[in-house]
Amino acid sequence: MGASVRLLRAVLMGPPGSGKRTVALRITKGFQLKTFSSGDLLRDNLLRDTEIGVLAKVFMDQGKLIPDDIMTRLTLHQLKTFTQESWLLCGFPRTLPQAEALERAYQIHLVMSLNVPSEVIKQRLSARWIHPSSGRVYNLEFNPPKAIGLDDLTGEPLVQREDDRPETLNQRLKAYEDQTKPVLEYYREKGVLETFSGTKTDQIWPCVRAVLQTKVPQIDPKASVTP
Numbered sequence: 001m002g003a004s005v006r007l008l009r010a011v012l013m014g015p016p017g018s019g020k021r022t023v024a025l026r027i028t029k030g031f032q033l034k035t036f037s038s039g040d041l042l043r044d045n046l047l048r049d050t051e052i053g054v055l056a057k058v059f060m061d062q063g064k065l066i067p068d069d070i071m072t073r074l075t076l077h078q079l080k081t082f083t084q085e086s087w088l089l090c091g092f093p094r095t096l097p098q099a100e101a102l103e104r105a106y107q108i109h110l111v112m113s114l115n116v117p118s119e120v121i122k123q124r125l126s127a128r129w130i131h132p133s134s135g136r137v138y139n140l141e142f143n144p145p146k147a148i149g150l151d152d153l154t155g156e157p158l159v160q161r162e163d164d165r166p167e168t169l170n171q172r173l174k175a176y177e178d179q180t181k182p183v184l185e186y187y188r189e190k191g192v193l194e195t196f197s198g199t200k201t202d203q204i205w206p207c208v209r210a211v212l213q214t215k216v217p218q219i220d221p222k223a224s225v226t227p
């Protein structure tokens with residue numbers, strides 16, 4: 001079956017701060033692919049003070065993962081709304097039970113893993129600022145906002161994520177090593193894993209783009225050439 005007719009079911013993985021959202025944003029600008037971030041969905045629940053948001057905060061503040069049953073239910077429910085589009089999950093699955101539950105519902109065609117060293121990640125996250133309601137992400141060195149402290153599109157204030165503090169970040173990096181790395185192995189065995197190693201998103205991005213070009217239609221070939 002040709003790439004233009006099959007809907008792509010893809011996953012973007014990588015430790016906290018590896019650039020998943022930065023890459024996902026470039027992907028949505030260039031490709032006909034819906035992206036979905038589990039962390040953004042949780043933070044949206046947190047902002048709206050929903051039952052899931054209140055529960056999730058307890059885990060997120062400690063740098064721990066949300067229990068699998070809650071996270072899986074939430075994600076699969078959300079995916080039901082994307083029936084006619086190709087999609088890319090960002091931040092889900094993060095454990096083997098989540099990967100197995102996803103596999104029972106959908107065949108996953110492509111898993112892209114961003115492999116960025118921990119020291120680079122720690123440096124980046126100390127300078128990460130986000131716009132909570134959209135998930136737009138900035139970095140004071142790499143992609144600073146036009147006006148310091150304000151979102152480029154809405155002018156609303158940017159915040160630093162509480163879980164980017166060094167103690168919590170160490171917990172999140174440990175959770176990635178212990179619980180998420182086995183998921184990479186799971187997908188490697190299935191033959192769908194592509195790994196992108198590097199210290200700069202601008203070096204990794206052309207490789208991601210090249211892989212996607214073989215699998216999913218572009219919105220405008222020129223739009224995905226530059227970030």
Ligand SMILES: Nc1nc2c(ncn2[C@@H]2O[C@H](COP(=O)(O)OP(=O)(O)O)[C@@H](O)[C@H]2O)c(=O)[nH]1
Nearest residue numbers: 017018019020021022124128138139142200201
């Ligand atoms: N210095 C630098 N910062 C980057 C690079 N790529 C992404 N960032 C920033 O690093 C932080 C983490 O990126 P993000 O996409 O939020 O990572 P995620 O946690 O994997 O979704 C953000 O502040 C980005 O703006 C890069 O190549 N160099």
Ligand SMILES: Nc1ncnc2c1ncn2[C@@H]1O[C@H](COP(=O)(O)OP(=O)(O)O)[C@@H](O)[C@H]1O
Nearest residue numbers: 016017038039040060064065066071091092094
């Ligand atoms: N698939 C998931 N399973 C369990 N917890 C999750 C999942 N996705 C997100 N979370 C929770 O949300 C937090 C933030 O996730 P995310 O925004 O993807 O950040 P990052 O990629 O920077 O770690 C995680 O530390 C975890 O507590």
